[in-house]
Amino acid sequence: MRALEGIRVLELGQFIAAPFAGQLLADHGAEVIKVEPPEGDPMRQWGIQLKEGQSLWWPVIARNKKSVVLDLRHPHGRALARRLALASDVLLENFRPGVLERLGLDPRSLLEEKPSLVVARISGFGQEGPYRDRAGFGSVAEAMGGLRHLVGFPDRPPPRAGLSLGDTLAGLFAAFGVLAALRVRERTGRGQVVDMALTDAVIAALESVLTEYSATGRVRERTGNTLPGLAPSNLYPTRDGRYLQIGANADGPFSRLCQAMGRPELAEDPRYATHRARGAHQAELDELIAAWTQEHALEELDRLLARHGVPAGPVNTAKEVAEDPHFRARGAVVEVETPLGRLLMQGVVPRLSETPGGIAWAGPSLGVHTREILEEVLGLGEEAWAELVAERVVAWAERA
Incomplete structure (x- = not known):
């Protein structure tokens, strides 16, 4: 049925x-x-x-x-x-x-x-x-x-x-x-x-785009791979020339990302310890993470972040979607x-x-x-x- x-x-x-x-x-x-x-x-x-x-x-x-x-x-x-x-x-x-x-x-x-x-x-x-x-x-x-x-x-x-x-x-x-x-x-x-x-x-x-304009008079603009004030959430380059999307903008995932990076102290740093602080220091935080991801191959990073419970995933082509065992299993x-x-x-x-x-x-x-x-x-x-x-x-x- x-x-x-x-x-x-x-x-x-x-x-x-x-x-x-x-x-x-x-x-x-x-x-x-x-x-x-x-x-x-x-x-x-x-x-x-x-x-x-x-x-x-x-x-x-x-x-x-x-x-x-x-x-x-x-x-x-x-x-x-x-x-x-x-x-x-x-x-x-x-x-x-x-x-x-x-x-x-x-x-x-x-x-x-x-x-x-x-x-x-x-x-x-x-x-x-x-x-x-x-x-x-x-x-x-x-x-x-x-x-x-x-x-x-x-x-x-x-x-x-x-x-x-x-x-x-x-x-x-x-x-x-x-x-x-x-x-x-x-x-x-x-x-x-x-x-x-x-x-x-x-x-x-459009999510909150119209409401933002109504309340503030500001028009949301194009921002490329990021959303202003939402960090870290971006595409980060890897050693093998690919890109990994990391979405660790909440406190818990960010702390786990810091552990995966071998930099647990970043989660306590006043510049990054809260959602608003990370948003205010978005550019420097993205640079810091990108410098780390460029030292590793994409598959290595993907496995590492998955083990630490960090939301992340590669930018897949049709070939990679087609061959992914998870998508086939589901x-x-x-x-x-x-x-x-x-x-x-x-x-x-x-x-x-x-x-x-x-x-x-x-x-x-x-x-x-x-x-x-x-x-x-x-x-x-x-x-x-x-x-x-x-x-x-x-x-x-x-x-x-």
């Missing part, structure tokens, strides 16, 4: 945010019906690296989903999508505001016909507000929501993180919103609309059979003790579940199926 077994989700989103939310729900057992256009979802082509001309992102973001091809440009395709929505528990989409309505899937009419439906809508700026109709991608949300301003060093332009953080955050919050709405439905029998903006998701992750990194062979990908999170999620299959071939879903969910007969195929409203594959 998986936690979301019995929940059917119709996913109409493309690119990243809604598909990532759908991935999370599917990982925990929801039946996610992924509707694709005849040419396939754009994610089948996205990603920095390809194998045999195919995306290496698709096997991850579409795993555990059922691929159904419907041409929503055709009236019959839109009619089938509406029927599927009304046969589902959740409708998940990330079109620009107004597109869902033009497809005949406006939430108001859907909820009138099926009051228990949950409609999760992800867009750049949300369904309301002055920016409602603006196009928005995750990178734009990261910039406008204040995240990008905080990344990098103060003397350089703010870089991107190398991942689609805005989309991922929005997908995560949308999945959380779906679960909250389903919990309410258990009590009331009624669904609702979950309105998730990419910018809202980024702003929600299932954070798993090997999955895909049409492109056995590939590594991230595992299912979070881990549930009684109803763990899992990966039943990687991203499916285009339209492989079309006939199955239209027959089993909508009761579509042979004659109707043949007509839809003839009109090129649907498409399907014979193999997974």
Whole structure:
């Protein structure tokens, strides 16, 4: 048994945010019906690296989903999508505001016909507000929501993180919103609309940045590898040319770091004995620690600090994450059979003790579940199926 077994989700989103939310729900057992256009979802082509001309992102973001091809440009395709929505528990989409309505899937009419439906809508700026109709991608949300301003060093332009953080955050919050709405439905029998903006998701992750500005008028700026007043917490160079992140900014971990360094007296030094004192002497403390770490190889330091209970860890590449025995043991990194062979990908999170999620299959071939879903969910007969195929409203594959 998986936690979301019995929940059917119709996913109409493309690119990243809604598909990532759908991935999370599917990982925990929801039946996610992924509707694709005849040419396939754009994610089948996205990603920095390809194998045999195919995306290496698709096997991850579409795993555990059922691929159904419907041409929503055709009236019959839109009619089938509406029927599927009304046969589902959740409708998940990330079109620009107004597109869902033009497809005949406006939430108001859907909820009138099926009051228990949950409609999760992800867009750049949300369904309301002055920016409602603006196009928005995750990178734009990261910039406008204040995240990008905080990344990098103060003397350089703010870089991107190398991942689609805005989309991922929005997908995560949308999945959380779906679960909250389903919990309410258990009590009331009624669904609702979950309105998730990419910018809202980024702003929600700003910790105390806005409160600091409100209280002091000061704007937090880029500070590179450190946070002002938080010491020691930095990347420190090692003898073999790598970097180790050490986070020993609390009194206990700092004392243990001093023991590991063979400098226990530093923990009693008035310049470093308290959190505020260490923050005031951050630069000199970082120099002192860096001089020590440069005398040792990274693996040696990592083992030493682990023995002393100091929070620390190397800056890993994908190769090192993939080969780390801890991540393999926890299932954070798993090997999955895909049409492109056995590939590594991230595992299912979070881990549930009684109803763990899992990966039943990687991203499916285009339209492989079309006939199955239209027959089993909508009761579509042979004659109707043949007509839809003839009109090129649907498409399907014979193999997974």
